[in-house]
Amino acid sequence: MDRLEKIIRPVFNFELDYKILPGLVTIGKYDGTHPCLTAGTATDKVLIHSPHKRNPSTAGRILSLESNKEISLLNINQKVGCITVGTIVPDDEKDILIVGTSSHILAYHVHDNKDVFYRECPDGVQSIAVGNFKDSKSPVVMVGGNSTIHGFDHLGNEIFWTPVGDIVTSVLFMDYDKDGTNELVVSSGNFNITVFKGDQRIAEHVETEVVTHLIALPENRFAYSVMNGTVGVYEQESRLWRVKSKHVATSVHYYDLLGQLNPQLITGWSNGKIDCRSVKTGEVLFKDHMGAGIAGIVEGDYRSVGKNDLICVSTSGEVRGFTTTKTLIGEENRCENDIVMELLNQKQVLLMELKQYEYNMRYNENAVNETETYENSGVIPANTRLQIAITTNSDTRNPHVEVFVATNNSTKIRAVTIFAEGIFKSESHVVHPSLSELSSEILVPLFLPKDNPVDIHVKAMVGYPKSIQYHVFEITRQLPRFSMYALKTNKGISKPESFVQFKINERLQRICMWINQNFLLPDDVEFNSGPNLIVNLLCLRDGTDLVMQFEISGKVTFYTTNIVLGSDLVQSLCSYLNIDHLESQANFPLQESKLKALLERLSSIQEARSKLTTDVADRLSQIKFLVIKAEDSRILDELKSMAENYTELHALNQELINGHNVRLQNYNEGVETMKEINAIIQHGSRLRVGPNSANAITQCRSCIKNNNVEGLMKIMRTGVL
Amino acid sequence: MDPLVQALSLYRRRRYDKCVEVCGAILEKQPLDQAVWYLKMRAMTQRVYVDDLDSEEIPETDFLEDNAVATAPRPGTSMKTAVQPPTTALASRPRTATGRPVSGVARPGTQTRPGSALDRLKTARPITGQSARVIRLGTAAMLSQKEGPFIQVSRLNLSKYAKDPNLSKALFEYLFYHEGDIRNALELAVHATQSCEFKDWWWKVALSQCYVGLNMVRDAEQQLRSALKQHQHVEIFIRLSRIYQRLDQPLSAVDICKSGLEAFPKDVSIMTELARLHEAVHDTAPSIRFYRSIVIEDAMNTEAIASIGMYHFYNNQPELALRYYRRVLAMGAHSPELYNNLGLCCLYAQQLDLIYPCFQRALELAIDPLVKAEIWYNLSYVALTAGDVQLAVQCLNLCLSADASHAPALNNLAVLYHKTGKTNVAKAYLTSASTVDPNLPEPQINLEILLKD
Structure with a gap:
């Protein structure tokens, strides 16, 4: 360098x-x-x-x-x-x-x-x-x-x-x-x-x-x-x-x-x-x-x-x-040098690898004859394989997605490293049981915060408890988008009141394919016969229900209280089926009442804000006045009134600082409220696809500008004003 | 006669004091009579009403105030950094002690005291345009408080009155002009503009007035812009232009006025505003062009005529200037400044017989010591042109007796003493001149020359 x-x-x-x-x-x-x-x-x-x-x-x-x-x-x-x-x-x-x-x-x-x-x-x-x-x-x-x-x-x-x-x-x-x-x-x-x-x-x-x-x-x-x-x-x-x-x-x-x-x-x-x-x-x-x-x-x-x-x-x-x-x-020289250096490095690496293989081979040849077990020499059998299974676990107190890693023989897994984006606080997660608890299988619970498809890269270190060197197995798997949803057993099925409903012209078989690709289900869902296909799911994050109902007529209804989930489902299904226009009916009473409350809060916050601003402006003019008066007193050598003025100024300053804190609070509240409102509008628009979605946003904007709460609700429900 | 009819008649005849009295008498009998209450409010407002557009003084460099965006704008784009006039003839045009060009007429903002911004504030003058009005209106409010205030502002349910379209505007003007209570006026205006669903431009202008008073210039700008979208009115254009002058963006103000002229072609008020704006950034030619257009529309416009006169005077055409000043005189104006200007014009136009009578009149009329000082200063110049050094010295001494901090007079005295050989006295005068106005170049240069010898 x-x-x-x-x-x-x-x-x-x-x-x-x-x-x-x-x-x-x-x-x-x-x-x-x-x-x-x-x-x-x-x-x-x-x-x-x-x-x-x-x-x-x-x-x-x-x-x-x-x-x-x-x-x-x-x-x-x-x-x-x-x-x-x-x-x-x-x-x-x-x-x-x-x-x-x-x-x-x-x-x-x-x-x-x-x-x-x-x-x-x-x-x-x-x-x-x-x-x-x-x-x-x-x-x-x-x-x-x-x-x-x-x-x-x-x-x-x-x-x-x-x-x-x-x-x-x-x-x-x-x-x-x-x-x-x-x-x-x-x-x-x-x-x-x-x-x-x-x-x-x-x-x-x-x-x-x-x-x-x-x-x-x-x-x-x-x-x-x-x-x-x-x-x-x-x-x-x-x-x-x-x-x-x-x-x-x-x-x-x-x-x-x-x-x-x-x-x-x-x-x-x-x-x-x-x-x-x-x-x-x-x-x-x-x-x-x-x-x-x-x-x-x-x-x-x-x-x-x-x-x-x-x-x-x-x-x-x-x-x-x-x-x-x-x-x-000397650019040319440098290039040559670089290439030579690079090739030398590569050679070194390859030589190392070769040496390792030779050693392993020799060992495996000898192993049949020798009485020593693999364990003592720190080498694992050549036929060792690592198996991985990903399932949902809804039975424990904290339902989660499980990654089950196991070897096919007596070798032990020393540690498992999982690389994935957006699941962990940083990028990776390491599980390393204490020496006494080593076994040939490991369960890693995963809590997925968002409904996104995630690539997980699993690296398992396999060997024996006394090994100094371990073999590393690498496996890459993709978690489907909606992994955090488990199939519900028949007991206790309930349908949430909120739903989003739309009509698509698609065979149910293809929808089954979408379900199998995007959910982590124990068995593939298949549609045989009957008027409609109903899938009952449980959200592992908050224990709410998700019921997906696909009718043979093409009518699709997702029952969920979570508007974010609803919109994600709509978007995912439409992108899978290549649908670029979709209008839907939605009913999320909880979100609607929340939106109403938020809008009211926002208007009261704004009112308070304008009042606070005038307060500050008023105080500022008083401050100007006092500064001049104090300065005048100083020039006239009237120390007493100067001190009085400055005391007053100090008090005013304190008031201003307090006022500022109140304003800050008010501002932050306003920002938060605005954010929540916009989030709801965004999800509402995402319940539709293509131009309908964009249209819903434009109309929401005009409703907010005109303070038309009823209109806003109507857009949320039907997508049009 | 029914007392209400009498009160109405008094109001129409602008006998506001009497009208207030009559209304008060009615209200004592019927305290809940809204019509009388309204009339009394109007009368009291009208009595103290000031046209805040023309009396408003835009603080040139207000301390603790940084509304203007640019601190060092390009010359010609700001009131602070005006360009030098291109021709040498106009370069001799004097400026006020703060570096602004002398305008044809005296109006708020054209005469500022010398010294830095803070120095100027140390005097007893009001600090900002806002507090000036507050003080003036505050005293007006006290006058009427014989038996307690007419309206207890703190007890007023502003949001209730704001919903009443008939009462709210009168109440606003009462609060704003009579009580000088800008904050409550603002609150009323906010409620009122909400209750009419932001559809009334009048309230937006009212809001902007309050915001300007509270020095929230940007908010005022927003209200005026929105008002302008609803309704085009000369007042809105001019108020908006004033906002930009406060923000020290004369070019924006010019743009606003020009769009105003498109809506109201040849409107005298807007053209006056434009002429003043150009004058403020030393852009003389367009300024005079606008003044000439004003005179075509309104041949009695003193400001325009005087400004054109002054332009000719400093453009080495004293005869033409004399004609314009005589026109002002013929219209009935009668002020020491006018006679002073006439005297100077006569001097340069070689009408020697009229010089002294004019200055005599000017001195008779002058009451303000500052004006008096200026006249004596000019007279000293007349004496010099006559070659009478003794008289010039006397005139300058008189000038200094009226205004001890007249730096040019001190400088000129020093030069005269130097000519008569009294170098030490000259030095003393020059030193005091440069301490009185450190920005005046002449005393400094003279002092350097003296010290060199």
């Missing part, structure tokens, strides 16, 4: 002298030609570094900073959540700065010092992207909030809305399915990456932790970074590679740093590391290190040489610029 570090040196390096918040770095051409580095500072301000400004005029009373004339600050007065730039105004090439705070979004024309639009986003602003979407001709500002995505045009009109289950951490426009138009890729707090095409969601990826950043790469790929330190690249459905680090990636960018024609993926980490990886393989090609954590990586023509530089900004305000290396010295 040392060798690599020496090849590329920064082409410029300077200090901003401001603390920069991670993730809040962007670059914009506010005058249409010159790029200006823009970053959010820790003091609720946005900093604009404009090195190309022609001699800043000294006319008037410019408040530009004494120390650095190149930096100007924008007051935002609220905590800056995210910043981005984009040309959103038609017929104007100048970049518009878009700043999102916890409650507002400001599109600001930096060059002309004027607002393009400023509007309230009660759902907060967590991420922003600008791009062309759907059939809109002008760019759309897509804003990800705490549980929704809003799209605005350049006048601030809302033109798109859709609920997402959790905080939207990143929004990205890219051509996902190679059809020449942009899709919206969204990562959210529930570990999902969702792809929207128009109003419809067309794909979903599940990660192990919250995805924090998304970036589009050429050739329809996109890279992502996860809270737990993973960085990876997707090409459509398939993940090309991923790596994990103990640090968190704070910024992802792509740039052709090494002059390889294809850009490389540049990642900035929270510990100040910058690394450059190959997009296709993830191999590290270059590394650098900055004094503080990386706040952001952008690119722009910062030296006015006609070519973009890669600009890295650290949280302490250090800026480092890199450019494409023209020729890598």
Whole structure:
């Protein structure tokens, strides 16, 4: 690596002298030609570094900073959540700065010092992207909030809305399915990456932790970074590679740093590391290190040489610029060396393996003759096999899915490691019984938190209690999507009141296939005859019932109290049967009453919020008054009244702090309520498929805007207003 | 006569005090008469009503306040950082001590005291536009509190009155203008706009007034924008433009006014707003163009005529300026500033016989010491052009006696003393000039030259 570090040196390096918040770095051409580095500072301000400004005029009373004339600050007065730039105004090439705070979004024309639009986003602003979407001709500002995505045009009109289950951490426009138009890729707090095409969601990826950043790469790929330190690249459905680090990636960018024609993926980490990886393989090609954590990586023509530089900004305000290396010295030599090294390594590994096999073979030949058992020598019989069975267990107090691992002879299983995404707190789970309890079989209980198909990789270490070395058996199995549901015996069958009902034209045999593929049942379900097929299931998570009733006429009814399960079932069945239009009737009285209560709570919260805001504004004017009065008293040497004023000021300050806490509480409650409402709407829409689902969302939005609770209920039930 | 009819008649004849008295008498007999209660409320409001659009002072640099987004905007895009005028002729146009161009007429916001923002606040002047009104209205409220307040605001069931479309608006104006109780007015407006399902633009404007008062400028902007979608009204356009001036975004304000002009072509109020805006960012040509269009629409508009006059004066056309100022005089205006300007025009237009009479009038009319100081300062200039150094020194001394912190006068005195050989006195004057106004370049430069010798 040392060798690599020496090849590329920064082409410029300077200090901003401001603390920069991670993730809040962007670059914009506010005058249409010159790029200006823009970053959010820790003091609720946005900093604009404009090195190309022609001699800043000294006319008037410019408040530009004494120390650095190149930096100007924008007051935002609220905590800056995210910043981005984009040309959103038609017929104007100048970049518009878009700043999102916890409650507002400001599109600001930096060059002309004027607002393009400023509007309230009660759902907060967590991420922003600008791009062309759907059939809109002008760019759309897509804003990800705490549980929704809003799209605005350049006048601030809302033109798109859709609920997402959790905080939207990143929004990205890219051509996902190679059809020449942009899709919206969204990562959210529930570990999902969702792809929207128009109003419809067309794909979903599940990660192990919250995805924090998304970036589009050429050739329809996109890279992502996860809270737990993973960085990876997707090409459509398939993940090309991923790596994990103990640090968190704070910024992802792509740039052709090494002059390889294809850009490389540049990642900035929270510990100040910058690394450059190959997009296709993830191999590290270059590394650098900055004094503080990386706040952001952008690119722009910062030296006015006609070519973009890669600009890295650290949280302490250090800026480092890199450019494409023209020729890598001794590249050919290096390639040869690398290949020789690699081949040598491979040879070493193969030799080791061969040696092992030879030893085993010799031993097995001798074993017949010798009296010593396998046990003493630590070698297992050649015919040892590992068997695995996955079943549901609903009899214990904590029902779960069981993985049963056993060997076919007297060998013992020392330990079992299970790798799977999203089931365990981290990625793997190890079971290692104490020496006295070793046996040739092991039961591993699994508690699946979500209804997702999961690949589990089981590695079992097989040997004898006294063995020093163990043999590792690897088995990969896929758990079906609805594993946590067990077939119910006849006793105590009850039908939940809530249901979702729809009609499909499909043979029951195919539905049986769907059931067998997606449920973990002891025996395959088969349909022989009769008017309908009824499957009674028990949810292992909460002990609720699930009754699936398929009538021969094509009518399908899922009885469950869980709307999430209902929508998951509908989506799964439809994608299996390739149905792209589905209208359904639903009845979830519990959810409906909850929705009603939530809406009421939300309106009361909002009312309280406006009152609290005015309270603060009122106190602020009193504070101003007191500060001046105190200052006047000081100048007049009236220490007594000065002290009085300051005491009063102190009390007022305390009041303000208390008020702030109340407001914070109110805000958090509001966010939570909003999130729950949006989740219900989302699940309600997922009870339908295709355009019907998108339609339901649009109508829900208009109902919420008009405060039409009854209409909302009707949409939940029937899918249309 | 029925006392109610009498009260109504009094109200129409704008004899509000009398009307309030009559209403009070009726209310003593019939305390629950809503019509009389309403009338009394209106009368009391009208008595103290101020046009808050024209009297509002936009704090230029308010301390503890950072509504403006940009702290160092590009010249020409902000009121703080206006561009230098392009032609040399106009470059000599003087500015107020805060660096803003002198405007044709005095109005709130055109005359600010020298010194930093905090320095200015240390005087007894009101701190913000808001508290200025609160203080003024507070005193008005006290006047009527002879037998206790007319309405106990704290006991008012605001949400009940908000539902009554006939009473709510009058009550709002009473709370806002008479009581100066912005918070309760705001609460009433919030309830009222809810009860009419956000369909009445009037309430949105009312809300915006409250928000501006509470310095929640962004909320006010939102209300006004939404009001504008429902109904186009000159007042809304101008209020919105004021919001952007507060946010220090003059170009946004210009955009708003221009869209206002599309809805109301040739509207004098909007054009005045535009002319002032351009003047504030030193964009003289469009400003004068708008003033000229105003004069075409309204030939009696003093502000426009005076502004055009001033433009000609600083554009080296004193004869034309004289014509405009005489027009203002002919319309009945009678102020020391006007006579002062006339005197200066006469001086430059070589109408020497009229110079002294004009200044004499100006001095007779001047009451405000600041104005007096300015007139004496100008007179010193007249004396200098006549070559009478002794008189000039006297004039400047008189100027300083009226306003001791007149930095240009101190500077000029220093120059005169230097000419007469009293270098030490000159130095002293220059030092005090630069301490009074550290931003004035002349004393500094002069001092440097003196110290070099």
